[in-house]
Amino acid sequence: MAMHHKDLVGIETLSPEEITLILDTAEKMAEVSHRPLKKVPALRGKLVVNLFFENSTRTRSSFEIAEKRLSADTLNFSASASSLSKGESLVDTVLNLERMQPDAYVMRHSSPGACQLIRPFTKAVLVNAGDGAHEHPTQALLDALTIRQKKGGFRGLKVLIAGDIAHSRVVRSNVFLLKKMGADVTLCGPATLLPPHLDSLGVKVTTDFDRALDGQDVVMMLRIQLERQKKGLFPSLLEYYKYYGLTEERLRRADREVIVMHPGPINRGVEIASEVADGPYSVILDQVENGVSVRMAILYLLLGGGDDETSHS
Amino acid sequence: MKRKRIFDGAGIQRSLGRLALEIAERLQGCQDVVLIGIHRRGVPLARRLAALIQKAEGVALPVGSLDINLYRDDFSSAGTAPVLRGTQVDFSLEGKTVVLVDDVLFTGRTVRAALDALVDLGRPARVQLAVLVDRGHRELPIQADYVGLSLSTRREDHVELRLKETDGEDALYLEGPEPKTPRDRKPR
Numbered sequence: 467m468a469m470h471h472k473d474l475v476g477i478e479t480l481s482p483e484e485i486t487l488i489l490d491t492a493e494k495m496a497e498v499s500h501r502p503l504k505k506v507p508a509l510r511g512k513l514v515v516n517l518f519f520e521n522s523t524r525t526r527s528s529f530e531i532a533e534k535r536l537s538a539d540t541l542n543f544s545a546s547a548s549s550l551s552k553g554e555s556l557v558d559t560v561l562n563l564e565r566m567q568p569d570a571y572v573m574r575h576s577s578p579g580a581c582q583l584i585r586p587f588t589k590a591v592l593v594n595a596g597d598g599a600h601e602h603p604t605q606a607l608l609d610a611l612t613i614r615q616k617k618g619g620f621r622g623l624k625v626l627i628a629g630d631i632a633h634s635r636v637v638r639s640n641v642f643l644l645k646k647m648g649a650d651v652t653l654c655g656p657a658t659l660l661p662p663h664l665d666s667l668g669v670k671v672t673t674d675f676d677r678a679l680d681g682q683d684v685v686m687m688l689r690i691q692l693e694r695q696k697k698g699l700f701p702s703l704l705e706y707y708k709y710y711g712l713t714e715e716r717l718r719r720a721d722r723e724v725i726v727m728h729p730g731p732i733n734r735g736v737e738i739a740s741e742v743a744d745g746p747y748s749v750i751l752d753q754v755e756n757g758v759s760v761r762m763a764i765l766y767l768l769l770g771g772g773d774d775e776t777s778h779s
Numbered sequence: 780m781k782r783k784r785i786f787d788g789a790g791i792q793r794s795l796g797r798l799a800l801e802i803a804e805r806l807q808g809c810q811d812v813v814l815i816g817i818h819r820r821g822v823p824l825a826r827r828l829a830a831l832i833q834k835a836e837g838v839a840l841p842v843g844s845l846d847i848n849l850y851r852d853d854f855s856s857a858g859t860a861p862v863l864r865g866t867q868v869d870f871s872l873e874g875k876t877v878v879l880v881d882d883v884l885f886t887g888r889t890v891r892a893a894l895d896a897l898v899d900l901g902r903p904a905r906v907q908l909a910v911l912v913d914r915g916h917r918e919l920p921i922q923a924d925y926v927g928l929s930l931s932t933r934r935e936d937h938v939e940l941r942l943k944e945t946d947g948e949d950a951l952y953l954e955g956p957e958p959k960t961p962r963d964r965k966p967r
Contacts, residue, residue, distance in 0.1 A: 468859035487862075494846065494865035503899050506849035536849075766849070770860035 469767045473592035475581045476601035477642040485643060489611050491763035492756065498535055499758055508770055509538040512569040518595070519545040519556075519575045524730055524754070525595050525604070529572050532761035538769075541568070560584045570769055573597070578635075591768045599635050605729055606639035608760040610647070612753050613684055616725050620647035624721070626678055628654040628710065629688030629737050632661045636688065636729050641667050654678040655688075656710060658699040675710050679719040686727040687712050690737045703736050713739045717747065725749045781957055785930065788949035791911070791940075794927035795824070798909055799831035801925050802878060809836055811904070812876045815843040817893050818864040820882040823944035824911060828880060843868035845879070850892040872901030878925075882940040884910040887921035912951065914938050 469484055477485075498506055514533045518526050526542075533540045543563070554562075556575075563571075570591040573581060578600035581592055596602040610620070617623055625644055631637050631653050644651050645668050652670040653660070664671045672678045679685065690706060700706045717724065726738075726747045734740045743750060786794070806812050809832060816825030822844045829840045845868070848861045879893055890908060897906060909925035914932045928951075932938060936955035941948050 491860075491863050494863035497866055498849070501900065506899070507895070508849040508851075766863075767860045770848075 472768070473581070473585070473594075474603050474764055474768065475585075475592065475594045477603045477606050477639045477646075478601070480603075480643075480646070482646050485607070485610065485647065488607055488760065488763050488767065489614055491767055492607070492611050492759040495535075495759040495762040495766070496756075498762070499755075505535055505537060507537045508766055509533070509536040512538045512769055513541065513567065514538045514570045514572060514765070514769075515541045515543055515563055515568045515590075516595075517543050517559075517563075517571055517573040517575075519573070519580075520596070522574050522596065524757075525574065525602075528754075528757040529593075529595060529604075529761050531758050532765060533572075535758070536762055536765055538569075538765065541566075556580065556584060557587055560587050564588055564590070570765065593764060593768070596635055599633055599638070601639045601642075602635040603639050604757070604761055604764060605636050606643040607764070608753055608757040609636075609640055609686065609727060609729070610643050611756045611760055612727065612749050613725070615752070615756075616749060617683060620644065620649045623649045623684060624652070624682045625649050625684040625686065626652045626654060626682040626720075627686045627688065628675060628678065628712070630659045630690055630694060631655045631664070631688070632659045633691065633694065634688050640686065641669055645669070652678055652682075654710075656700055656706075659694070676716060676719060679716055682720040682724060684725055684727065685712065685717070685720055686729075687732075687737050689729065689731065690733055692733070692736075707736055711735070711737055711739060712742050714741050714745065717742060727753060730754065780954055782952055782954040784950055785953050786928070786949075786951035788943075791942075791949050791951060792827075794911060795827055796831055798911070798925050798927050799828050799835060802828065802909060803832055803836050805924070806876060806878075809838045809840060811874060812878060813841045813843065813870060813872070814878050814880055815845050815868065815897070817879060817881045817889060818844060818846045818848075820940055820942055820945055821845075821880045823942050824882060825880040826944075828909070841870045843870065845893055845896055847889055847892040847896050850895045852888060852892065866896065866900075868900055872897070872903045875903045877903040877906045879906060879908045881908070881910050882912065882942075883938050884908075884913045884921075884923050884926075885916055885938070887917045887919035890921050891919050911940060912938060 516529060530540055568590045572593045572595050574595040575597050578598035580597045581594045594601060594603055627637055641651055653664055654672050654675050657673050724747055726742055728750045732738055732743055803809055814825040814829050816822035825842050829842045833839050846864045846866045848863055907924040910923045911927040912930050913923055913926045914930045916934050933955055936953060939952045941950045943949050
């Protein structure tokens with residue numbers, strides 16, 4: 467079994483076998499992070515360029531730590547400090563970087579499809595770290611690793627994703643992944659934050675959060691971006707909390723063994739109550755830890771080409 | 780291609796029994812000795828050796844497993860990343876005698892990688908190497924301390940150890956091309 471793709475642009479094109487390979491590899495990578503000496507030489511001499519055209523602390527640090535644990539050389543390229551602020555185009559930036567012989571790009575961009583745009587201009591491996599509202603594959607993979615660790619598998623698992631469905635790349639990647647792995651997915655949010663045609667993804671859609679919670683094994687809350695309120699998509703944060711905030715009382719409707727997830731950063735008292743975020747069902751910080759393992763796995767699988775086992779004893 | 784069975788299950792077990800006695804004899808009393816198997820087949824072999832040593836000496840040696848794939852020296856060549864099996868060493872190596880266990884010693888590159896992997900986990904007092912088969916053709920200055928069977932092979936032969944734990948049977952095979960006649964030789 468191996469990865470059949472050069473790049474990781476989205477979950478949509480991955481097979482269930484590839485997803486399982488990534489999760490299995492991530493599981494083994496976790497051990498490296500718990501050693502006193504947290505580094506292995508697997509990607510020694512490889513150059514990974516982190517191209518972050520949109521702010522991201524968590525994802526970028528997580529990738530950077532993963533790169534360093536595998537001994538890759540890293541170059542951090544952020545939009546504000548780069549030639550992009552001088553008007554250079556994305557493609558020109560890549561054409562210039564290309565001559566510095568990078569082995570991989572990890573890219574975050576506000577435009578959906580940004581990865582596909584630069585793909586023809588590079589020989590290096592491309593890892594999507596979030597492109598607009600399109601996909602955020604490593605987030606879905608770290609979510610999946612967390613779910614698998616806590617629930618043992620995906621088949622028949624009831625998963626509710628709730629909040630700002632319309633603006634979330636996390637939702638799209640998670641829906642693709644969970645459906646491929648056989649989970650039963652429901653999406654929930656206020657009508658103004660639910661895009662049309664969601665049912666074509668093969669998921670249930672509802673605006674009734676209380677009912678949607680009934681019997682769920684996994685409840686994944688999404689971050690409400692506070693600027694959405696200014697656009698009039700919901701009247702007030704307090705009202706949002708009243709109808710769509712995950713409180714302890716509401717959570718009782720879910721399965722007794724439910725796990726609560728959130729891609730972070732959380733807004734306490736908006737989409738999630740503090741008692742829930744810090745409570746016994748919360749696996750939010752496990753997600754953060756798994757993020758490093760999953761990103762190590764991706765970089766290893768896409769960059770760590772070697773001969774097969776038998777030629778090497 | 781010709782495939783020849785060198786050992787059956789009894790042969791493998793006999794060889795392991797001798798290895799276990801040799802280890803116990805050389806490392807008198809087996810104080811502060813740990814066994815670490817190299818994935819994949821070194822791991823079940825290390826477990827079997829530990830069981831044999833316990834039977835003979837009454838000492839239960841800790842057994843760990845080592846995945847060397849993150850320490851290989853052939854990463855730049857094209858191909859797919861080898862499947863990780865994971866490293867599990869749940870005990871300290873500080874001041875210990877580590878006996879690395881592998882199935883077949885060939886070029887020595889796996890052992891080179893295993894030594895790198897091992898020193899990242901701690902600082903053992905000494906490291907020794909036990910292999911079931913030494914088939915020669917070393918590419919690095921590496922030798923085993925304990926050898927079950929020295930097998931004379933050609934470089935292009937394939938030595939395959941199969942174990943119940945990983946492959947469903949215990950057997951050692953030697954596979955190689957028939958002796959070449961001038962007509963079979965392909966132009967380079």
